[in-house]
Amino acid sequence: MSVLVVGTTALDSIKTPKSENPRLLGGSASHAAVAASFFAPTKLVGVVGGDFPAKYIKLYEKHGLCLKGLERVADGRTFHWSGEYEVNMNNRRTLETVLGVIENWQPVLPGDYETTPFILLANISPSVQHRVLDQVSKPKFVIADTMDLWLNIALPEVLSLLKRIDCLVLNDSEARQLVSEDNVVNALPKIHKLGPKYVIIKKGEHGSVLSGPKGLFVAPAFPLKKVVDPTGAGDSFVGGLIGFLASQKSGSIETNLRRAIVHGSVVASFCCEGFGLNVTTKTAKKEILARVRELEKLAKF
């Protein structure tokens, strides 16, 4: 079955202690849609400006993304994020954000997108996420990602979104912030009460935790010898996750979700090994599946 991914399509300039990388392909939807495309037909809903390089469109096409929902504003500027990582690659700070064409974007879905069964509301303003949900009809599964920015400046919209989705993905500090609870495990039932049947806490190099009607799943991350650039890892995670879910011909969401998380986690591990999408887009599906098998062995007891 197919996946619709909405989110930011961006140019990222990323500085690390070792190098500077201007105008990489980035954005939550870019990472998530490419990740999903390894497993299922994927539709990308986003907006770019006239400055968006043709080579990045070709990269999307190489991954078979349907681009009918990618709006192009010839006289606008693409959303641009620039950030800097510290030596340990865990702490980053934003140097500059230029919203450009994303600022007043109101996505309009192509008519035949309405019945897409799997919807990923990748990280973008909750008003855009709402607007996409308004245009789809009875999806089978809706996942939303978010970030601290939206909890800070658009909490009411996030809260109303939570009542419309099946699964919320967020990191541990955001989970604590959302329900004012120091302990993440304790935060989970409180987040369920806000709406989503499933909640997934991203913990980066420490893996993730799924909470659902059948309890918790503690998922490992693939141990990496080299982290070049973690930007987009969370988006790759959730993209790979929903792509895998959509690709499964049997089994319920509940039974497939654990393996979906592991597949998402492995796509994210490739993402971290290069700047932007450099390594992800050079990765073959068989390499992803091989690393999933390796992770199974690493985690078995």
Place this chain on the structure above:
Amino acid sequence: MSVLVVGTTALDSIKTPKSENPRLLGGSASHAAVAASFFAPTKLVGVVGGDFPAKYIKLYEKHGLCLKGLERVADGRTFHWSGEYEVNMNNRRTLETVLGVIENWQPVLPGDYETTPFILLANISPSVQHRVLDQVSKPKFVIADTMDLWLNIALPEVLSLLKRIDCLVLNDSEARQLVSEDNVVNALPKIHKLGPKYVIIKKGEHGSVLSGPKGLFVAPAFPLKKVVDPTGAGDSFVGGLIGFLASQKSGSIETNLRRAIVHGSVVASFCCEGFGLNVTTKTAKKEILARVRELEKLAKF
């Protein structure tokens, strides 16, 4: 088979945002030996002063610990540590340390301890760890725990110890410090080169990673709704681990180590649920085994 645990036997005063708890039973050897005793006969090697409460001796005895190697210095003061935790229970600072009888302690093992097959050098100065190793003969397996303090003030002794042990246990920042390497996964082969065949990185609530001749094992931690006091969790982890290893009648160290880590991790989870040893000493073995089975379910995919 039996386990010898050497380390500190202490009185801990622990302050958290919610309460103050003076003169709890603490110390690396107390936590580790009690944890090991759930699985195997355990000998405690340590030193206490005349101020050490008789009730704590009774507690040791309740757990069947052999106390022939517990030296009592009637006119001395027991090692005392006092510390304070922040709200998130992850950051702590030491308020006071009184070395007391531990300062010039040179352990002398009871003669029949010489042939103990499983030796745990719990966290204490590397000179004491060396001295205990000098007095045992061909142990089957030696694990050493350490901490940043010893890497800072006694590095040469730590390095010579590494050549005498089978397994080193340390946390991620200590691993990075030991071999000046930012990435923990990359630090592992460098630590092996210093001596130990096995290295275990403790990551607290995020579980642990084992590195050995057959590669890595990524181990989960039991997700806790309430962390009351994490003091001694690392000691409980390594104690439960070696106790489980010593209890196994079949299988090689290599094959038993993964499950040993999971058992250690579960004992540590009980430790965190109360101050000092309060919850650990009230826990039944069947509760530990039930939580191991639960963790198996939580981590399966």
